[in-house]
Amino acid sequence: MTTQAEISTKSKAKFSFSLGKNHKLLIGYVTLLMLPFVAAQILDMDFKGWYVSLLSLINILAMMAFFIQFPLSSRIKQLPLFANIDWSMNQHKQIGKWLGIIFLLHPMLILAPRFFVSFDDGVISLIKTLTAPQMLTAIIAWVLLILWVLLSIYKDKLPMRYETWRLTHLLGFVAITILATLHITSVGRHGQFQDQFNLVWWGLCGFSLLMVTYNYLLKPTRLKHQPFTLKEVTKVSCCDWQVTVEKQQGDDFYFEAGQFVWLNTSSSVHGVNEHPFSIASCQNDLPKISFIIRELGDYTNNLDRLTLGQQVYIDGPYGSMSLNDSMQAKGITLIAGGVGIGPMLSLLRGLVSNRETRPVRLIYGNNSLEQMVLLDEIQKLTQQMPHFKLQLVCQQLVCQKVSEQYKIYAGVVDKQCIENNIDLTQADRWAVYLCGPKPMIVAVKHSLKVLHIPNSNIHYERLSF
Template sequence: MITQSSVLEKFGLQYPFKFNKKSKLALGYFCLMLLPFLATFSLDMADKTTYATILTTVNVLAMMAFYMQFPLVSRLKSFSLFANIDWNITHHKKIGLWLGIIFLLHPVLILAPRFLVSFDDGMHSLVSVITAPQMLTGIIAWVGMIIWILIAIFKNTLNISYETWRFTHMLGLVTIMILATLHITSVGSHGQFQEKFNLIWWALCATSVTMVLYNYFIKPRILRSKPFKLIDVAQVSSTDWQVTIEKKDASGFDFEAGQFVWLNTSKHSGGVKEHPFSIASCQADLPRVSFLIRNLGDYTSKLDTLKIGQNVYVDGPYGSINLAESSKAKAIVLIAGGAGIAPMLSLLRGLAEKNDARPIRLIYGNNRLDQMVLQDEIKALEKTMPNFKQQLVCNEEFNQEHREDIYQGVIDKDCIEGVFNSINNQNSIEAKKDCTVYLCGPKPMIAGVNTSLKSLNIPKEHIHYEQLSF
């Protein structure tokens, strides 16, 4: 059954209305989307039919959404509206899919009235559009957008390296944006008659291109003047490495537990060589910073080739997860899946540094036991921290006597509820009321755990997570 509250949740809102961080972001982006729309309709335009007005509205909003794709991924942490990188990336992908659909339907919606009059009229209009020289930019942008959206969706299936995909994705979308802007300012009904309309769109286009140039060419050169040094690379499980770097001047870098950065270990200064990794260390370890990195791709499979002492370039930190979100909580549950252990370990180390006496639980899941990292350190924390326990979760069938610290299977509802029971002497209901949950892992794991938390009536505002997907 579709309810008012369920519809609002799709847009990051709650019923009754509670403006949390994500709903404020959604509202802010929506207001920005309306600016060119309002500017367009403030111009003195000829009367339009209802259908043409609706079509113009859709086109204007879609183009603004296209331009907004660039600040969403530009890591503008100085601007609060663009600072939540995980939220930005998630919505960048969702908006991209909708833009692909709108671009696909764009010529269909324009030509549909002609085909409704007669098939011959429709075909004549279609041929005129395809053969008209001034339509070439629009046609190229239309075809290019469809192809680039499909590549983004199936990039893993196509086995494209992260660096190659990121560069071609950026280059392709910038080209499509310029062609689309040329199309709407030279062929679109507004652009043909209103110079002010054209100025709006070319200004937005120029701003987007400037962001790309800064992030891919200017910022990397700035970062090269502030290098870190590689201190250590050590394998800490069958699939994971711990990489430790140190700031050369021992100043100018700070972070909060749970955040991540983009690392560049290449000699090249281009932004396409960067890779996002979560910080696993805590602030007390500065100027040294450690990362737990799983061997999952073409770059991470070559970590053992890095040279101790080489320069490493860091863009960050980023991320909205931090311990301030649990400052008023009576208990904390950290849930990590696979490589998601890095930010959870950073949070745990930060809590240990403060000697936090609240009940703290770590649920750590992997496919195999030999993928569990830094178990000696975590077990030591179980002894030294006032109220900390770890619950391992493993899919692998192991031939050893039953261990209470290992839950066989995946991180499901029963596993999570068992951990809540351990917090408050079997009274999980009380534990859920005042507990903050931090969550990090692969996208399917995040979705499954969120479903379990919802079924356990964990308040949505008490759940903080980031997905390992860029």
């Protein structure tokens, strides 16, 4: 028999609503985005008609979004809104594409009413706009912005080193920021009639440039006094390396299993030579920190050229993925694709140090068995965690004997593979951690949705910067 109290409890559970971490960040972002618009209303600016008012609203929001792009990419742990680097960088990339579209259409939307009245008037207005001396900064900023957005979208297809792209990306958008601010405070309708509003725009411009100064000058200067020493560079598969560094005397370095850092192994702490890598070790391994790095580009293809004993610099840790996310879970499944095994190793080692007794599953996928790393260590975890099981997944199988020895699941990490490694009777209390290539993350998230794993129980980092 169901009591009234039980009915009330079920009703509350059904209609309860709580904001997730990403929803809170989105609300904070939108609130920040609206500040210049609120300032425009306080200053009681006259935008003369509904079309101009709508266009001014779009332009104000777009410019504010443009300025927020700087703190989104500045890795500021002290500010909660920008501390989740994975969320911040994802927003940075997605919003950047939309800004490219909005600013591409910006001059067309301004001149559109003239063309609707008369095509000849529209052409005359266009010629006057393009030849007006005060429009030079706007034209340069507009062309640079479109080019730099396209460079960002297609950077992986360009014959350009990652470090070169980062430097041009930085310098280009600094120039665009200054030119755009000059334009909106001298020509733009929402700036030229209000000196107070111009102060808002120059304040935002100054803050953006301050973010650049902090990230590329002030922070590196601090890191220079907190160096690490390179202790190990060992090839652990046909295409993966294990790199280990050790903290020198000085401040303690604390991180949580599953987090990542920006590693700089160049001779200078300044510049754009740092790269993001997930930590593969756990807190108990300190003062040593290890990474699993796959050969995927100019930098990672030359790891064997590093010199043992050299100083390296670490900015971090970053990342919101943590074992704290699964404290209430009945079981844990870790899913790693390729180099995504790095943070999963960190989580596994953290679970071992916590003497984990809950069911723990690791699904580890690669193209071939030769790409798997540290299998001996992973398989020995069954001696330390009695409820741990390993499931290897390979697209290319060497032979039937090897496949049976390692109990390899042939193919990719699909719905059936995941279903075999989750207790679906407790799906709403099961935690899942993901790390791997973007296509894998998308496919696995879809499978988890089909298996009714709540989004709040799925934790992952994209690590695509």
